[in-house]
Amino acid sequence: MREITVDLGPRSYPIYIGSNLLYSSELYKKLAGSAELMVVTDSNVGNLYLGGVLDALSDFKVKSHVIPAGEVYKTLDSMNQIINSLLSNRYGRSSCLIALGGGVVGDLTGFTAACYQRGIRFLQLPTTLLAQVDSSVGGKTAVNHAMGKNMIGAFHQPGGVISDISVLQTLPEREFNSGLAEVIKYGLIRDQEFYEWLESNIDNLAVKKAGPLGYAIERSCLNKAAVVSKDEKETGLRAILNLGHTFGHAIETGLDYQLWLHGEAVGLGMLMAAHMSMLMGWIPGSTLDRIKSLIQRAGLPVYLPEQLRNVNLRELMSVDKKASHGRLQLILLKEIGDVVITADYDESVLQETIRFFTSLRT
Amino acid sequence: MREITVDLGPRSYPIYIGSNLLYSSELYKKLAGSAELMVVTDSNVGNLYLGGVLDALSDFKVKSHVIPAGEVYKTLDSMNQIINSLLSNRYGRSSCLIALGGGVVGDLTGFTAACYQRGIRFLQLPTTLLAQVDSSVGGKTAVNHAMGKNMIGAFHQPGGVISDISVLQTLPEREFNSGLAEVIKYGLIRDQEFYEWLESNIDNLAVKKAGPLGYAIERSCLNKAAVVSKDEKETGLRAILNLGHTFGHAIETGLDYQLWLHGEAVGLGMLMAAHMSMLMGWIPGSTLDRIKSLIQRAGLPVYLPEQLRNVNLRELMSVDKKASHGRLQLILLKEIGDVVITADYDESVLQETIRFFTSLRT
Numbered sequence: 001m002r003e004i005t006v007d008l009g010p011r012s013y014p015i016y017i018g019s020n021l022l023y024s025s026e027l028y029k030k031l032a033g034s035a036e037l038m039v040v041t042d043s044n045v046g047n048l049y050l051g052g053v054l055d056a057l058s059d060f061k062v063k064s065h066v067i068p069a070g071e072v073y074k075t076l077d078s079m080n081q082i083i084n085s086l087l088s089n090r091y092g093r094s095s096c097l098i099a100l101g102g103g104v105v106g107d108l109t110g111f112t113a114a115c116y117q118r119g120i121r122f123l124q125l126p127t128t129l130l131a132q133v134d135s136s137v138g139g140k141t142a143v144n145h146a147m148g149k150n151m152i153g154a155f156h157q158p159g160g161v162i163s164d165i166s167v168l169q170t171l172p173e174r175e176f177n178s179g180l181a182e183v184i185k186y187g188l189i190r191d192q193e194f195y196e197w198l199e200s201n202i203d204n205l206a207v208k209k210a211g212p213l214g215y216a217i218e219r220s221c222l223n224k225a226a227v228v229s230k231d232e233k234e235t236g237l238r239a240i241l242n243l244g245h246t247f248g249h250a251i252e253t254g255l256d257y258q259l260w261l262h263g264e265a266v267g268l269g270m271l272m273a274a275h276m277s278m279l280m281g282w283i284p285g286s287t288l289d290r291i292k293s294l295i296q297r298a299g300l301p302v303y304l305p306e307q308l309r310n311v312n313l314r315e316l317m318s319v320d321k322k323a324s325h326g327r328l329q330l331i332l333l334k335e336i337g338d339v340v341i342t343a344d345y346d347e348s349v350l351q352e353t354i355r356f357f358t359s360l361r362t
Numbered sequence: 363m364r365e366i367t368v369d370l371g372p373r374s375y376p377i378y379i380g381s382n383l384l385y386s387s388e389l390y391k392k393l394a395g396s397a398e399l400m401v402v403t404d405s406n407v408g409n410l411y412l413g414g415v416l417d418a419l420s421d422f423k424v425k426s427h428v429i430p431a432g433e434v435y436k437t438l439d440s441m442n443q444i445i446n447s448l449l450s451n452r453y454g455r456s457s458c459l460i461a462l463g464g465g466v467v468g469d470l471t472g473f474t475a476a477c478y479q480r481g482i483r484f485l486q487l488p489t490t491l492l493a494q495v496d497s498s499v500g501g502k503t504a505v506n507h508a509m510g511k512n513m514i515g516a517f518h519q520p521g522g523v524i525s526d527i528s529v530l531q532t533l534p535e536r537e538f539n540s541g542l543a544e545v546i547k548y549g550l551i552r553d554q555e556f557y558e559w560l561e562s563n564i565d566n567l568a569v570k571k572a573g574p575l576g577y578a579i580e581r582s583c584l585n586k587a588a589v590v591s592k593d594e595k596e597t598g599l600r601a602i603l604n605l606g607h608t609f610g611h612a613i614e615t616g617l618d619y620q621l622w623l624h625g626e627a628v629g630l631g632m633l634m635a636a637h638m639s640m641l642m643g644w645i646p647g648s649t650l651d652r653i654k655s656l657i658q659r660a661g662l663p664v665y666l667p668e669q670l671r672n673v674n675l676r677e678l679m680s681v682d683k684k685a686s687h688g689r690l691q692l693i694l695l696k697e698i699g700d701v702v703i704t705a706d707y708d709e710s711v712l713q714e715t716i717r718f719f720t721s722l723r724t
Contacts, residue, residue, distance in 0.1 A: 076438050079514075080507070087509040115477075118504065118515040119595070142480065145442070147449040152441075153480040154516060233481070 002218045006137060006225040008232055011157040015137065015225075017217050019210060021164040022049055022125060023056045031160035033121055036095035037062045040082060040109040042069040045101040045127050048170065053100055053125070063089050067108070071257060074104045074144050076152065079112045086116055096121040096159065102128035102175075103135040103262070107150070110141030114156030124161040128171060129179025130263055132163040133186075133220035138228040138241075149249070149257070155233050163221075165213050177299035178263025180205065181244075183216050184294055185270060186223040189240045192337030194219050199290070202297045239341045243331040244270030250316035254308045260301075267300035268357075276353040277333040280345065287336060304357050313354050364580045368499060368587040370594055373519040377499065377587075379579050381572060383526040384411055384487060385418045393522035395483055396458035399424045400451070402444060402471040403462040404431040407489050410532065415462055415487070425451050429470070433619060436466045436506050438514065441474045448478060458483040458521065464490035464537075465497040465624070469512070472503030476518030486523040490533060491541025492625055494525040495548075495582035500590040500603075511611070511619070517595050525583075527575050539661035540625025542567065543606075545578050546656055547632060548585040551602045554699030556581050561652070564659045601703045605693040606631030612678035616670045622663075629662035630719075638715040639695040642707065649698060666719050675716050 001018035014031075021027060028037075037060045041050050046066045054062060065085045067073050086095070099109035099122060106124055113122035124136035142153025168176060183205075187195025197219075198205070204212040224241065231238040248269030251260065271292055278288045296302050317328060327343040330350070334340055363380035376393075383389060390399075399422045403412050408428045416424060427447045429435050448457070461471035461484060468486050475484035486498035504515025530538060545567075549557025559581075560567070566574040586603065593600040610631030613622065633654055640650045658664050679690060689705040692712070696702055 076442060080438060083507055083514060084509065087507065087513065115514045115516060117513060118502065118517055140480065145445055145449065147446065151449065151479060152445060152477045154477060155480055 002214060004218060004221050004225060006157070006221075007229045008139075008157060011139075011232075013158055013160050015161040015163060015221050017132075017163045017165065017214055017221070019164070019166045019214075021162050022167060023052045024162075025056045025059070027162055028057055029059070031123055031162070032060060032096055033159055034094055034096035035061055036091055037098055038082075038086060038089070038091060038095065039064040039098045039100050040067070040105060040112070041065075041100040042067050042073070042102075042105050044069040045105065049100060049127065049167065053098075057098075067105070069104075071104055071144070074108050074142075076143055076145075078108055079115070079143060082109070082112045083116060091116075091120075093117045093120060096123065098123045098125060099136075099158075100125045100127065102126065102131045106131050106135050107140075107142050107153070110139070110156055110158065111143055111153055114141055114154035119156065121159045122156075124158045126161065126163055127167045129168055129176050129217070130182055131179075132165075132168075132217050133179060134182045134224065136161050136163070137221055137224045139232065149252075157232075163217060165210060165217065168208055168213065173299065174261060174264070176208070177206075178261040178267075180298040181263035181267035181270070181295070181300055183220050184298060185241075185243050185266065186220045188270060188274075188291070188333065188336060189223075189243050189331075189339045190227070190337060191219070191223050192335075194223070195294075195336050199294055202294060206297070206299060236341075239329070240331055240339050243333075243339055244268075244273055246317055246328065246330055247272040247313075250313045251304070251308065253316045254311045254313060255305065259305060259307070264301055267295050267298070268302060268304065271295055271302055272353055272357055273331060274333055275356060276330070276345075276349060279349050279352060280332070283333050283335060287333075290336070303360055309358055311358075313358065314351060364576060366580060366583050366587060368519070368583075369591045370501075370519060373501075373594075375520055375522050377523040377525060377583050379494075379525045379527065379576055379583070381526070381528045381576075383524050384529060385414045386524075387418045387421070389524055390419055391421070393485055393524070394422060394458055395521055396456055397423055398453055398457035399460055400444075400448060400453060400457065401426040401460045401462050402429070402467060402474070403427075404429050404435070404464075404467050406431040407463040407467065411462060411489070411529065415460075419460075429467070431466075433466055433506070436470050436504075438505055438507075440470055441477070441505060444471070444474045445478060453478075453482075455479045455482060458485065460485045460487060461498075461520075462487045462489065464488065464493045468493050468497050469502075469504050469515070472501070472518055472520065473505055473515055476503055476516035481518065483521045484518075486520045488523065488525055489529045491530055491538050491579070492544055493541075494527075494530075494579050495541060496544045496586065498523050498525070499583055499586045501594065511614075519594075525579060527572060527579065530570055530575065535661065536623060536626070538570070539568075540623040540629075542660040543625035543629035543632070543657070543662055545582050546660060547603075547605050547628065548582045550632060550636075550653070550695065550698060551585075551605050551693075551701045552589070552699060553581070553585050554697075556585070557656075557698050561656055564656060568659070568661060598703075601691065602693055602701050605695075605701055606633075606635055608679055608690065608692055609634040609675075612675045613666070613670065615678045616673045616675060617667065621667060621669070626663055629657050629660070630664060630666065633657055633664055634715055634719055635693060636695055637718060638692070638707075638711060641711050641714060642694070645695050645697060649695075652698070665722055671720055673720075675720065676713060 139157035248265035610627035
């Protein structure tokens with residue numbers, strides 16, 4: 001088992017990474033910090049793991065709340081229903097929520113924990129690669145609003161994260177690859193050595209070999225933890241974690257959040273950011289080729305879907321919440337392992353990048 | 363104009379108290395910290411002051427959102443509607459909300475600011491005495507849930523508070539007196555000198571004389587700020603601000619939040635806490651008499667309403683969120699200006715206190 005600490009002063013917490021951790025009563029005893037627990041999960045993950053987790057928690061007062069699976073349930077209404085369960089069962093301010101699932105469950109449960117009686121403890125048990133390397137770490141919680149994703153949320157750090165890599169074995173391939181996009185991201189934004197390791201090990205990762213997988217998750221979490229420790233509430237540096245996300249959100253919005261997974265959009269978004277960096281003369285074509293190759297080897301798309309060929313992606317980017325004072329900030333590459341957050345680019349280069357991808361045929 | 367600072371490190375903010383401040387463009391320029399403002403108010407307060415406030419804000423991009431007046435609108439649904447307005451008007455993460463109204467508007471707007479895009483700035487323009495001395499200071503924000511008041515919320519400090527005492531002239535007498543209950547509370551919990559000043563000046567306050575009124579608000583805010591500075595998130599000391607509130611919430615719940623105002627319930631709740639303290643031998647009967655007299659002179663009720671004569675108040679107290687591990691914590695008096703937070707009391711004394719008030723005839 002690997003252990004990392006996210007260093008946030010009084011809000012510091014551990015991340016445990018390893019095989020067969022989900023049913024470890026010992027870990028729960030160490031992390032619960034409360035006698036009253038409620039496990040929140042979705043119908044898919046619940047069918048697989050809820051029974052075992054509840055068994056492992058039999059020494060506690062424990063209830064569970066199951067939401068239907070799917071991003072459309074990441075809403076204020078779902079939060080309200082969890083709060084119904086909490087109040088009906090008389091859970092007080094010292095109780096603790098446990099998020100068992102992927103990003104939707106983690107974000108919803110974390111936000112509920114942030115708001116219930118003005119904030120209670122919660123733990124993350126991420127069951128997707130994406131959640132293990134990204135959404136479960138760093139305290140960003142949220143629900144969606146009809147007019148925008150993650151528009152209602154809070155920064156609320158978990159009390160601990162348990163990342164069981166065994167559960168990734170049953171994860172569908174597309175979902176797994178979607179998580180790899182965020183893993184690649186950490187290499188690109190701040191860890192050249194890890195990026196090169198990924199180039200050598202991507203095939204082992206793709207077949208989910210336990211050793212390389214544990215290492216990749218640990219290294220990803222270490223990178224994220226280092227960034228979050230320096231800028232918990234995204235006032236500056238933390239924005240580098242959004243590499244590829246501004247392009248990616250435009251893709252997701254254009255597809256109405258259907259068809260493509262988040263990581264797939266982020267993967268192509270990173271490639272678009274790299275392409276734009278190349279057009280600006282910041283990285284050579286050979287670096288762009290390396291990036292395209294790794295994204296492709298991770299099983300991620302490198303072309304826009306047909307549906308977006310006639311959509312104005314530029315317009316969709318400008319409503320992104322990372323837009324500041326009307327001028328869209330982008331995260332661009334100086335080299336592999338080094339990015340800048342900038343609003344100082346030529347609009348025509350951004351337009352050219354979008355034109356290139358919308359005209360590119362598979 | 364009086365100025366106080368609530369000292370919370372990077373979250374410190376000023377409170378301005380004085381006459382005719384609501385339309386001061388200067389103050390808004392000093393506090394806005396943003397070019398994009400949205401004023402949230404309710405239909406009652408909006409009719410009186412919204413036009414003037416918007417005029418004073420004419421140098422900014424400014425919109426307004428008016429909710430119907432009343433506690434029943436302090437809900438997630440109202441928050442969702444404000445967020446609709448924000449997104450429709452493309453308000454970004456650097457925008458600022460302005461809460462123009464009493465506690466309902468302040469709590470709802472503050473919570474919306476806490477959650478919108480994971481937290482934006484907001485200002486408080488409290489228009490009731492209760493809001494000026496209590497709810498606008500200290501960063502507690504919340505909405506109600508069908509199963510409990512303030513069950514969904516956040517600690518989110520405002521960027522500043524403007525307390526205009528002129529607006530109190532039009533406040534209905536019962537609402538004004540309800541605010542006096544919280545003013546008296548500050549004397550009881552930690553400021554004996556202020557309590558004695560109140561005994562000498564309660565009649566001037568009751569007729570809203572500007573000088574004494576400004577002083578009483580300032581001193582109340584100073585007391586609250588001192589407590590909040592030491593315990594922002596209510597992990598200990600801050601609970602003393604709940605003197606009378608556990609009894610008071612039971613009264614409010616028993617009345618289904620109809621009939622009595624919050625401050626009226628708190629006023630009687632403080633008297634009940636004092637009575638219990640007397641039964642425990644902590645304060646003499648003469649002190650209890652002084653407290654009863656001041657509450658009465660403030661125009662506040664000192665008897666339970668008829669409707670609660672046959673209601674089990676003890677049962678209603680035990681669901682209060684200040685209950686910890688099944689044992690109800692109470693704030694009790696050692697003397698005027700000194701309270702303790704304790705779960706170490708004889709249950710029979712609590713029962714006797716309740717019996718005394720339920721059998722007491724007006």
